[in-house]
Amino acid sequence: MNTPLIAPSVLAADFANIRRDVEMLNESQADWIHIDIMDGMFVPNISFGLPVCEAIKRHAKKPMDVHLMIEQPDRYLEAFRDAGAEVLSVHYEACTHLHRSLQYIKSLGCKAGVAVNPHTNVQLLEDTIGDIDLVCLMSVNPGFGGQKFIENTYKKVRQLKQLIVDNGASTLIEIDGGVNSTNAPLLMEAGADVLVAGSFVFKSEDPKSTIADLKSLQPV
Numbered sequence: 001m002n003t004p005l006i007a008p009s010v011l012a013a014d015f016a017n018i019r020r021d022v023e024m025l026n027e028s029q030a031d032w033i034h035i036d037i038m039d040g041m042f043v044p045n046i047s048f049g050l051p052v053c054e055a056i057k058r059h060a061k062k063p064m065d066v067h068l069m070i071e072q073p074d075r076y077l078e079a080f081r082d083a084g085a086e087v088l089s090v091h092y093e094a095c096t097h098l099h100r101s102l103q104y105i106k107s108l109g110c111k112a113g114v115a116v117n118p119h120t121n122v123q124l125l126e127d128t129i130g131d132i133d134l135v136c137l138m139s140v141n142p143g144f145g146g147q148k149f150i151e152n153t154y155k156k157v158r159q160l161k162q163l164i165v166d167n168g169a170s171t172l173i174e175i176d177g178g179v180n181s182t183n184a185p186l187l188m189e190a191g192a193d194v195l196v197a198g199s200f201v202f203k204s205e206d207p208k209s210t211i212a213d214l215k216s217l218q219p220v
Contacts (some may be wrong), residue, residue, distance in 0.1 A: 004184070005093070005194040006214050007032035007065050007174070008207075010056065011047055011145050012086040014049070016054070022059040029215045030209040032065040034196045037080070039070040042094055043143035050076075050083050054162035057084030065194075067115055067176065069142050070094065074101055089113030089136045089174075092120055102131045115144060115176070116151050122160040129169045133195065136158060140177030145214065146199045149178030154190045161191030181213055189219035 008030050013021040025033055035056060038047040040139065047069075057064060073090040075120060080088060088110045095101045098114065105112040113134035116142060125135065137156055139149035157173060164171045172196035173207035175187050184195055195214060204210040 003185060003215060004188055004192065004217070005031040005172075006197045006211055007034040007194055008102060008201045009034040009036060009145065009196050010127075011036045015048075019043070019059050022056055024207060025211075026059070026061040027180040028211045030062055030064045030211050033060050033193070034065045034198075035065060035085075037066060037167045038070050038143065041199060042071045042091065045143040053085070056183050058077070062086065063087065063185055065089070065113075065115075065174075065196075067134055067136060068094075069115070072144055074104060077101075077104055078108060081110055085110055087113055087134060087135045088114045089110040089134060091115045091117070091142075092124065094118055097178070098133065099128055102128060106131075111145065113174070115142075118152070122156055122163060125160075126163060126167070129163055129167050129171055132169070132171050134172045134174055136196075139175050139183040142177075147178055154186060157187060157190035157192055165207070168182035179214075181217065184214055184217050188217065198210040 040046040062218050063086040064084045064089040067089045088105045102112045109134040114132050115136035117138050139150050139153040172193040175192045176196040179195050179197045180200045201207045201210050
């Protein structure tokens with residue numbers, strides 16, 4: 001079993017000290033920096049957009065994993081690439097032409113991700129899984145940090161892993177929402193590759209140590 005990639009979510013960072021928090025992530029064992037973009041339409045919250053993404057990029061030394069929780073994401077893909085995104089995830093539920101969106105992301109030189117809401121069946125990705133670099137499984141309802149982890153996620157991870165194997169794909173499975181040191185080993189056992197952690201990291205007494213602890217976990 002590979003060591004999980006850890007992608008702390010800056011949605012839980014201190015926005016007044018974003019440079020400090022990004023530099024902390026640079027010095028930590030974090031692999032990626034996860035950035036949640038919300039438009040107040042696709043999800044009932046507004047987070048931040050291109051200017052903040054660009055500001056994070058000026059200080060980030062880790063790849064930026066940008067999760068677009070927005071309607072009509074194709075309009076902004078190139079702009080977010082230019083703002084520093086290396087992984088770009090669009091929501092299955094927001095894309096009328098998912099295959100086209102995936103091809104567009106790849107043409108921009110980014111890894112193409114698809115995020116799915118808790119109610120969305122992963123089998124809906126069967127026809128595109130070979131084109132997807134990363135599937136971000138939402139383990140809470142998207143829009144707000146600090147929510148309780150949805151237990152059905154373990155089953156979805158196993159189903160998605162089987163779909164990836166059956167199609168000979170190399171897609172990574174990312175879990176976003178409510179991840180902590182208790183459920184992380186169970187998620188890894190089910191097949192998760194990337195763990196997004198927001199509040200669990202940034203609200204801890206020693207975020208760097210918390211990231212190191214997550215990085216060292218083994219599947220159960």
